[in-house]
Amino acid sequence: xxxxxxxxxxxxxxxxxxxxxxxxxxxxxxxxxxxxxxxxxxxxxxxxxxxxxxxxxxxxxxxxxxxxxxxxxxxxxxxxxxxxxxxxxxxxxxxxxxxxxxxxxxxxxxxxxxxxxxxxxxxxxxxxxxxxxxxxxxxxxxxxxxxxxxxxxxxxxxxxxxxxxxxxxxxxxxxxxxxxxxxxxxxxxxxxxxxxxxxxxxxxxxxxxxxxxxxxxxxxxxxxxxxxxxxxxxxxxxxxxxxxxxxxxxxxxxxxxxxxxxxxxxxxxxxxxxxxxxxxxxxxxxxxxxxxxxxxxxxxxxxxxxxxxxxxxxxxxxxxxxxxxxxxxxxxxxxxxxxxxxxxxxxxxxxxxxxxxxxxxxxxxxxxxxxxxxxxxxxxxxxxxxxxxxxxxxxxxxxxxxxxxxxxxxxxxxxxxxxxxxxxxxxxxxxxxxxxxxxxxxxxxxxxxxxxxxxxxxxxxxxxx
Amino acid sequence: xxxxxxxxxxxxxxxxxxxxxxxxxxxxxxxxxxxxxxxxxxxxxxxxxxxxxxxxxxxxxxxxxxxxxxxxxxxxxxxxxxxxxxxxxxxxxxxxxxxxxxxxxxx
Numbered sequence: 001x002x003x004x005x006x007x008x009x010x011x012x013x014x015x016x017x018x019x020x021x022x023x024x025x026x027x028x029x030x031x032x033x034x035x036x037x038x039x040x041x042x043x044x045x046x047x048x049x050x051x052x053x054x055x056x057x058x059x060x061x062x063x064x065x066x067x068x069x070x071x072x073x074x075x076x077x078x079x080x081x082x083x084x085x086x087x088x089x090x091x092x093x094x095x096x097x098x099x100x101x102x103x104x105x106x107x108x109x110x111x112x113x114x115x116x117x118x119x120x121x122x123x124x125x126x127x128x129x130x131x132x133x134x135x136x137x138x139x140x141x142x143x144x145x146x147x148x149x150x151x152x153x154x155x156x157x158x159x160x161x162x163x164x165x166x167x168x169x170x171x172x173x174x175x176x177x178x179x180x181x182x183x184x185x186x187x188x189x190x191x192x193x194x195x196x197x198x199x200x201x202x203x204x205x206x207x208x209x210x211x212x213x214x215x216x217x218x219x220x221x222x223x224x225x226x227x228x229x230x231x232x233x234x235x236x237x238x239x240x241x242x243x244x245x246x247x248x249x250x251x252x253x254x255x256x257x258x259x260x261x262x263x264x265x266x267x268x269x270x271x272x273x274x275x276x277x278x279x280x281x282x283x284x285x286x287x288x289x290x291x292x293x294x295x296x297x298x299x300x301x302x303x304x305x306x307x308x309x310x311x312x313x314x315x316x317x318x319x320x321x322x323x324x325x326x327x328x329x330x331x332x333x334x335x336x337x338x339x340x341x342x343x344x345x346x347x348x349x350x351x352x353x354x355x356x357x358x359x360x361x362x363x364x365x366x367x368x369x370x371x372x373x374x375x376x377x378x379x380x381x382x383x384x385x386x387x388x389x390x391x392x393x394x395x396x397x398x399x400x401x402x403x404x405x406x407x408x409x410x411x412x413x414x415x416x417x418x419x420x421x422x423x424x425x426x427x428x429x430x431x432x433x434x435x436x437x438x439x440x441x442x443x444x445x446x447x448x449x450x451x452x453x454x455x456x457x458x459x460x461x462x463x464x465x
Numbered sequence: 466x467x468x469x470x471x472x473x474x475x476x477x478x479x480x481x482x483x484x485x486x487x488x489x490x491x492x493x494x495x496x497x498x499x500x501x502x503x504x505x506x507x508x509x510x511x512x513x514x515x516x517x518x519x520x521x522x523x524x525x526x527x528x529x530x531x532x533x534x535x536x537x538x539x540x541x542x543x544x545x546x547x548x549x550x551x552x553x554x555x556x557x558x559x560x561x562x563x564x565x566x567x568x569x570x571x572x
Contacts, residue, residue, distance in 0.1 A: 019511070023508050023511075024485055024489060026504065026508065027486070027489045027490060027493070027501075027504070027505070027508075028489050028492075030490075030493045030497055030500070030501050030504060031489075031492040031493050031494060032494060033494070033496060033497060033554070033557040033559070034559075036497055036500065036554045036557070037551070037554050037555070039504065040504065040547060040550055040551050040554065043504060043507060043508055043547065044547055046508075047507070047508070047510075047511065047543055047547075050511055050514055051513065051514065051517070053514075054513075054514040054517050054518060055517065055521075057517075057518055057521065059518065059521065059522045060517075060518065060521030060522060061521060061522065061523060062520060062521050062522075062523045062529070063521065065520050065521075065523070065529065065533060066517055066520050066521050066536065068533075069516075069520060069532075069533050069536035069537050069540065070536065070540050072537045072540075073536060073537040073538070073539065073540020073541045073543070073544065074540055074541070074544045076537065076540075076541035076545075077540060077541035077542065077543065077544025077545035077546075077548070078544060078545065078548065079545075080541060080544075080545030080548075080549070081544060081545040081546070081547070081548025081549045081552070082548065082549075082552075083549070085553070085556075088499060088503075088549070088553075091503075091545075091549065092499075092502055092503060092506065095503070095506045095541075095542050095545060095546060096506065098510075098538040098539070098541055098542045099506060099509050099510055099512065099538070099539065099542050101534070101535070101538045102510065102512045102513065102516055102534075102535040102536075102538040102539040102542075103512055103535075105516070105531040105532070105534050105535035105538070106512065106515045106516050106519060106531070106532065106535050108531055109519050109527065109528040109531035109532055109535075110519075112525070112527055112528065113524055113525065113528050121472060216502070217502075220502055220505065220506070223506075223509060224505070224509055227509050227511075227512050228479055230512055230515060231475070231479075232472075232475050232479075234515045234518075235471060235475065236514065236515060237474075237475070237478050238511060238514065239511060239512060239514065239515065240475055240478050240479050240482060241478060241482040242508050242509055242511040242512075243479075243509065243512075244478075244479050244480075244482035244483040244485075244486055245482060245485070245486040245489075245490075245505065245508065245509075246486075246505045246506070246508060246509035247483065247486070248483050248486030248487045248490060249486060249490045249501065249502070249505040250502075250505070251487075252487065252490050252491060253498060253501075253502065256495070256498075342495070342496075344495060349498075349499060349502065350495075350498035350499060350501075350502060351495060351496065351497060351498030351499035351500070351501070351502075352499060354495075354496045354497070354498070354499065354557075355499045355500070355553055355556070358553070358556040358557045358558070359556050361556075361558065363558055363559050363560030364496055364557045364558065364559060365559050365560055366560060367496060369495050369496075
């Protein structure tokens with residue numbers, strides 16, 4: 001090894017070290033919206049340094065092919081960076097798939113380059129890398145398909161589903177163990193990948209839309225962990241660090257999401273939510289609901305001092321966030337204090353509602369987390385629920401037989417008046433009846449969220465047209 | 466340096482980075498969980514460095530082809546991830562009067 005050669009390696013490692021520090025700073029600056037954009041600069045500079053450092057790598061002979069790949073990736077990446085904000089959940093799922101695809105491809109290539117000279121430890125991490133990577137590729141594609149509504153959003157369940165899934169995973173692990181002992185058995189490797197890919201599909205089939213926030217977070221964690229495993233295989237400290245950061249981020253989000261649903265990971269992944277509830281909803285005597293027109297709703301809202309809006313996935317589906325912004329303006333102009341209560345699992349991914357409302361230009365200091373705002377509902381004149389259901393269901397507090405019993409909810413029922421914009425009395429996504437709708441202080445506003453809010457705004461004399 | 470000390474070093478780095486990740490990300494405001502996810506996604510695409518070496522070294526056709534696919538996938542995550550994170554963060558505005566001078570560069 002010549003001195004010059006070693007010097008080049010040191011320079012590359014120093015660039016990687018700087019990139020690692022920038023990545024950590026990037027995440028640190030995400031702690032607040034005021035510094036978050038610095039975080040992007042830090043991340044971008046870190047990335048640039050790392051890629052440039054890698055291009056200095058001594059063994060690289062073919063720059064043309066790298067260039068083509070980089071350009072092609074950018075061509076695909078730009079439209080993915082410009083999707084509508086409502087499509088962010090499926091875009092995120094798709095990018096988990098791309099990240100995992102990269103890891104799986106690199107892992108496979110390394111296997112064929114090194115086999116049969118692979119130490120047991122190396123083969124173990126390599127197996128972790130490609131199995132986690134493979135199942136994340138197809139799992140994320142399935143999740144993206146469900147979110148884009150190319151695939152049915154209802155959970156699909158069948159008898160023995162969990163047995164089939166575990167058996168498949170066990171097969172993959174058996175092959176991995178065999179390869180660890182006999183790394184020369186190249187013909188087995190594709191089967192391990194295929195099983196991981198199939199497992200990813202089957203894992204997401206029983207997942208319903210309401211569980212997507214947890215599942216996307218979990219897939220995020222898998223993508224990160226598989227990248228960290230790749231770092232072990234390639235002996236790249238930068239990759240280990242980036243993978244560990246991404247993995248812990250996904251894990252933290254998964255924990256927050258599953259806590260907000262009062263469920264464990266295993267319950268989310270293997271519980272198939274949609275199948276147990278029918279008994280809870282059926283068999284009740286016909287209860288009456290009170291409904292109101294946009295005019296009546298406008299009168300009540302304009303007479304209020306404090307209003308809390310509770311947005312949910314229904315608001316995203318109806319694309320009502322801009323009308324909600326007009327309502328916010330019209331009421332604020334009249335001196336009404338309007339805030340937004342954000343449940344952690346409202347929508348289809350962590351933070352989904354915040355992004356939609358920020359897109360509609362609602363100031364972020366009006367968006368309040370569940371724990372902070374829950375104590376304020378008793379002093380609130382009107383709680384306006386737009387397209388949210390289970391996260392407002394008081395049965396979660398009171399009814400031990402309810403499938404969502406114990407789940408933390410927004411205490412909208414404690415407000416003086418509750419108004420719920422809803423298409424019809426059909427139960428929500430998880431099929432659970434919501435006693436909120438039958439309370440004496442609840443008014444149902446039947447209709448499309450966007451149209452209904454628009455009508456209220458018109459009654460208030462605001463909005464456009 | 467032998468393989469096992471390399472391995473131990475790598476494990477140390479993994480565990481410590483995991484701890485840093487936990488402590489840093491625990492402090493991220495729930496307001497920003499969506500951009501956080503797209504940012505970590507972009508950062509995770511640093512896996513592109515491994516793929517670039519595979520393509521560039523061209524040790525076998527298979528390795529180069531796999532590496533090529535990997536570079537394309539990771540690059541699209543880098544470009545798309547940073548772009549959309551930036552777009553999202555630009556939207557978050559406070560109701561307090563914004564500082565007139567936005568010192569952001571470029572774009």
